[in-house]
Amino acid sequence: MAKLSLNMDEYLPLRDVVFHALRRAILTGELVPGERLMEIHLAQQLGVSRTPVREAIHKLELEGLVSMIPRKGAMVAEISEHGLRDVLEVRRALDAFCAELACERMNDREKERLKEAYEAFAKATETKDTTVIAKADVDFHDIIINSTGNERLISTINNLAEQIYRYRFEYLKDESIHKGLIAEHKMLMDAIFSKNIEEAKRAASTHIDNQEKSILSQIHFKD
Amino acid sequence: MAKLSLNMDEYLPLRDVVFHALRRAILTGELVPGERLMEIHLAQQLGVSRTPVREAIHKLELEGLVSMIPRKGAMVAEISEHGLRDVLEVRRALDAFCAELACERMNDREKERLKEAYEAFAKATETKDTTVIAKADVDFHDIIINSTGNERLISTINNLAEQIYRYRFEYLKDESIHKGLIAEHKMLMDAIFSKNIEEAKRAASTHIDNQEKSILSQIHFKD
DNA sequence: ATATAGTACATTGTATACAATACACAGCAT
DNA sequence: ATGCTGTGTATTGTATACAATGTACTATAT
Numbered sequence: 001m002a003k004l005s006l007n008m009d010e011y012l013p014l015r016d017v018v019f020h021a022l023r024r025a026i027l028t029g030e031l032v033p034g035e036r037l038m039e040i041h042l043a044q045q046l047g048v049s050r051t052p053v054r055e056a057i058h059k060l061e062l063e064g065l066v067s068m069i070p071r072k073g074a075m076v077a078e079i080s081e082h083g084l085r086d087v088l089e090v091r092r093a094l095d096a097f098c099a100e101l102a103c104e105r106m107n108d109r110e111k112e113r114l115k116e117a118y119e120a121f122a123k124a125t126e127t128k129d130t131t132v133i134a135k136a137d138v139d140f141h142d143i144i145i146n147s148t149g150n151e152r153l154i155s156t157i158n159n160l161a162e163q164i165y166r167y168r169f170e171y172l173k174d175e176s177i178h179k180g181l182i183a184e185h186k187m188l189m190d191a192i193f194s195k196n197i198e199e200a201k202r203a204a205s206t207h208i209d210n211q212e213k214s215i216l217s218q219i220h221f222k223d
Numbered sequence: 224m225a226k227l228s229l230n231m232d233e234y235l236p237l238r239d240v241v242f243h244a245l246r247r248a249i250l251t252g253e254l255v256p257g258e259r260l261m262e263i264h265l266a267q268q269l270g271v272s273r274t275p276v277r278e279a280i281h282k283l284e285l286e287g288l289v290s291m292i293p294r295k296g297a298m299v300a301e302i303s304e305h306g307l308r309d310v311l312e313v314r315r316a317l318d319a320f321c322a323e324l325a326c327e328r329m330n331d332r333e334k335e336r337l338k339e340a341y342e343a344f345a346k347a348t349e350t351k352d353t354t355v356i357a358k359a360d361v362d363f364h365d366i367i368i369n370s371t372g373n374e375r376l377i378s379t380i381n382n383l384a385e386q387i388y389r390y391r392f393e394y395l396k397d398e399s400i401h402k403g404l405i406a407e408h409k410m411l412m413d414a415i416f417s418k419n420i421e422e423a424k425r426a427a428s429t430h431i432d433n434q435e436k437s438i439l440s441q442i443h444f445k446d
Numbered sequence: 447a448t449a450t451a452g453t454a455c456a457t458t459g460t461a462t463a464c465a466a467t468a469c470a471c472a473g474c475a476t
Numbered sequence: 477a478t479g480c481t482g483t484g485t486a487t488t489g490t491a492t493a494c495a496a497t498g499t500a501c502t503a504t505a506t
Contacts, residue, residue, distance in 0.1 A: 013293055013459065038487070049461040054488090055281060062285040070236050071467055071488055086375040093320040094313075152309040152386075156379060163375075236489070261457070272491040277458090294458055294497055 014048055019056035021046065026065050026076055027165050033078040037066065064163055084164060084215065091160045092208040094153065095141075099200035101148040102192045110147045111193060117143055118185050125178040133172050140185060144192070164215070171214040180210065237271055242279035244269065249288050249299055250388045256301040260289065287386055302386065304439065310386045315431040317380050321368050322423035325415045329370040334416060337366045341408050348401040356395050363408060367415070387438070394437040403433065 022042070025031045037057055039050045046053065057074045060066040068074045079087075106114070117140040124136035145154055161168075171177070184207045191200035235243075245265075248254045260280055262273045269276065280297045283289040291297045302310075329337070340363040347359035368377055384391075394400070407430045414423035 011293070015459085040487075050488095051460055051462090055278070058278060058281060059285065062282065073488065083375070086373045089373055090317075090320075090376050090379060093316065097313075097316040150309045150312055152306070152383070153313050156313060156383075160375070160379075238489085263457075266491095273458095274490055274492090295499095296457065 014052035015055040015059070018042075018046060018048065018052045019059050022056055022060060023063075023065065026060070027162070029166060031076050033076050035076045037074040037076065063159065079163065079167075081216065084167065085212070087160055087163045088208055088212045091157065091164075092205050094157050094160070095204040095208055096201040098145050098148055098153065098157065099188060099192065099204040100197050101150070101153075102144045103195045103197045103200050105149060106144075106147040106192060110143055114140070114143045114189055114192070118182075118189050121185060122182050125175075125182065128175065130169065130173050133178075134169055137172070137181070144188070167215050167219055168211065171211065171218055174214065174218070177210075177214055181207075184210065237275035238278040238282070241265075241269060241271065241275045242282050245279055245283060246286075246288065249283070250385070252389060252392075254299050256299050256389075258299045260297040260299065286382065302390075307387060307390065307438065308435070310383055311431055311435045314380065314383045314387075315428050317376065317383070318364075318427040318431055319424040321371055321376065321380065322411060322415065322427040323420050324371040324373070324376075325367045326418045326420045326423050328372060329367075329415060333366055333370045337363070337370075337412055337415070340366055341405075341412050344408060345405050348398075348405065351398065353392065353396050356401075357392055360395070360404070367411070390438050390442055391434065394434065394441055397437065397441070400433075400437055404430075407433065 022031070022037070031037070039053050039057070043050045043053045057066055057068070061068050061074065065077055066074050067077045117136070121133070121136040121140050124133045127133070145157055148154070184203060188200060188203040188207065191197075191203050245254070245260070254260075262276050262280070266273045266276045280289055280291070284291050284297065288300055289297050290300045340359070344356070344359040344363050347356045350356070368380055371377070407426060411423060411426040411430065414420075414426050
């Protein structure tokens with residue numbers, strides 16, 4: 001017999017609640033790179049004890065958003081220009097691979113949704129709202145990535161994407177590039193639809209190249 | 224349950240000591256997939272409190288060697304045949320990419336060391352000692368991976384490699400494949416030396432293909 | 447015999463207490 | 477002034493106490 005599924009409001013361990021709160025704060029720039037993360041302070045601020053805060057910070061460290069020094073503490077991770085290039089180099093390879101797999105594996109339902117997402121992104125650029133644009137862009141790429149059906153590939157790419165989320169947000173603010181992005185999305189999408197693997201890989205690769213150029217021209221690093 | 228011991232020689236936070244101890248136990252098969260990891264039990268066995276054990280287990284979860292269910296506990300992660308295929312599919316793509324970068328970036332000193340590692344592996348196969356063979360194989364591939372100079376790529380590949388370490392160990396026991404492995408190493412190495420990118424990518428890819436075939440033919444999964 | 451409720455126990459989740467360490471700064475000797 | 481040393485404080489590292497929850501088992505009713 002079916003239990004009255006009163007939404008036993010998905011129970012989340014406090015450590016996960018804290019983790020998501022801190023993660024969001026870092027990705028949105030509320031906590032800036034280099035800022036120290038002190039357990040007691042955060043715990044009081046969030047109204048919990050040190051334990052879940054500690055566990056959340058450790059989780060963020062493994063994700064690469066926080067760097068720790070033993071017996072010294074944790075701080076929001078800074079990314080160097082070199083680190084950014086490294087991340088994007090791996091992403092370029094994996095995105096191209098995704099594009100290849102998508103050519104072979106994307107089903108009709110996903111193709112339909114990809115087309116919708118493509119149009120939604122084009123429309124989003126008209127709003128001039130960076131948050132909306134960023135979300136539409138993520139949606140578009142997520143459909144391609146998820147169509148590979150490879151969970152490990154999906155989580156690996158998502159981790160890499162997270163590393164540069166803060167910087168990607170900046171470059172999306174530049175309206176002059178939106179037109180180019182839409183064109184690149186179209187190239188990639190059409191290549192996938194026509195199962196043209198080489199073209200799809202090239203389109204995915206170019207997409208990251210341009211991202212890299214834009215980010216590097218806008219952000220200037222300390223080192 | 225196996226006996227666990229800590230190596231306290233060098234000073235490391237206890238959580239890291241415990242982490243390494245558990246990690247080693249999992250990778251060597253001392254702790255088998257599906258085995259539950261209970262904090263109190265492990266803490267007593269290792270002579271520490273629950274806190275560092277908890278933190279070590281969480282770290283292992285993020286690495287993918289342990290799977291956790293909230294309020295239920297942790298167990299040594301089992302990998303399904305599907306999961307194994309996923310891991311190897313990503314590795315194939317990244318290893319091929321490494322091979323490409325190695326063609327462009329490997330310096331003379333690294334080439335020398337690669338040649339030495341190649342010969343050391345050939346020699347290691349004569350010992351019939353799987354541990355020695357596995358180490359020589361890792362050494363060979365590490366030189367290639369490290370020659371890319373991309374830290375993010377290196378850590379990503381190492382994480383993937385860790386997922387299948389237990390199974391790779393099994394397939395290395397089969398002496399009949401050693402000759403083939405040596406030949407594959409030579410193909411890859413020569414392609415890198417002659418900067419033949421396409422050939423290097425193909426060799427790296429083939430190497431993973433054969434690994435996959437061997438592992439899947441030897442291990443049989445529950446699901 | 448089966449199903450249900452209830453209860454005891456094992457285990458994790460969270461909070462707090464205590465220990466160890468790093469850092470800053472003051473005081474002193476040179 | 478400079479450098480050393482000691483002391484206090486802030487912060488992390490570890491241990492333990494307490495709360496919440498899931499699981500197995502028992503007793504009971506049907």
